[in-house]
């Protein structure tokens with residue numbers, strides 16, 4: 001069947017129409033003319049895959065990665081970064097009716113963290129929505145160090161190893177945490193690349209955390225604590241926050257979903273008092289250490305779920321929320337609307353949940369500015385920093 005692609009959908013797939021019904025076509029680009037095979041046909045929509053490209057979008061490129069067809073980790077390797085950025089900007093304009101400031105990071109090799117599944121000694125990612133392992137020997141999203149560790153595991157392959165490997169790095173340390181039985185531990189212990197090795201929760205080498213330096217700040221990060229996966233992206237967020245806050249006179253600030261209090265510590269320079277709330281106990285403990293590292297004495301760390309604690313606050317000037325992909329819960333949204341802080345900064349890696357939450361928050365807040373920090377290049381995700389004012 002021949003179709004013409006009209007535009008991108010919200011996930012970066014091509015949309016076309018067949019007999020007035022929407023058809024989603026994997027890896028199709030706007031304006032392309034395609035021969036497709038319809039793989040699903042339901043009452044409201046159909047799905048298709050490309051069989052032949054009859055007219056190609058000039059921004060189509062040959063994917064750099066040999067696993068791209070089957071692995072769902074990236075979504076835009078078949079396009080230029082320019083077209084990918086346009087997709088992200090247009091999605092933001094469609095959702096919020098505001099032209100955002102788009103801030104680039106680097107195209108590839110930016111991720112400082114990965115969790116790999118291991119089956120019979122083969123390590124890789126699960127194919128999207130399945131438990132089928134795609135064995136990998138290199139991933140273009142991961143930092144060079146992370147790829148070197150993958151190379152090491154492939155060199156010392158243990159065919160009886162089934163489990164999971166977490167690898168994280170910063171500028172001078174690499175943490176490897178193994179879950180499962182792996183027989184070549186001595187090879188890892190004796191390898192200088194790996195500074196910190198954890199085996200089934202036991203530290204075998206180095207420590208169970210590393211120290212990350214971001215601009216003028218130093219952060220302790222336990223291997224189970226959240227930390228932004230793209231350090232250049234985090235530096236950009238620091239810049240955006242500092243620029244916004246530098247001329248504000250703030251008494252009390254809340255840093256909700258605070259992780260290791262990276263953003264709370266950045267904000268503490270511009271406020272009399274900051275309170276961070278984080279549910280992960282490792283991240284909260286890191287946050288407390290990070291206060292000492294950075295000589296901060298106006299920040300309090302509370303280890304709790306936001307929804308269980310938020311109602312204790314009154315008279316707050318600014319609230320920053322940086323929730324997980326699922327966004328905010330109803331109770332927290334309702335209390336934020338009662339609290340009516342002058343400013344609300346919403347940081348989100350999932351624009352769809354941000355859009356949903358905004359439907360309610362916009363009764364109190366106007367959007368002043370939106371920044372898109374390209375924290376996850378070559379995927380359909382982007383970090384949205386929305387600055388709102390009461």
Ligand SMILES: C[S@@+](CC[C@H](N)C(=O)[O-])C[C@H]1O[C@@H](n2cnc3c(N)ncnc32)[C@H](O)[C@@H]1O
Pocket residue numbers: 226227228256257258259260261262263277278279280283304305306307322323324
């Ligand atoms: C996207 S991360 C942001 C962390 C931090 N703001 C940063 O930039 O490093 C979200 C954090 O929220 C925490 N979290 C998730 N649900 C939570 C909840 N209901 N209450 C408190 N913290 C939560 C997670 O453990 C994670 O550390």
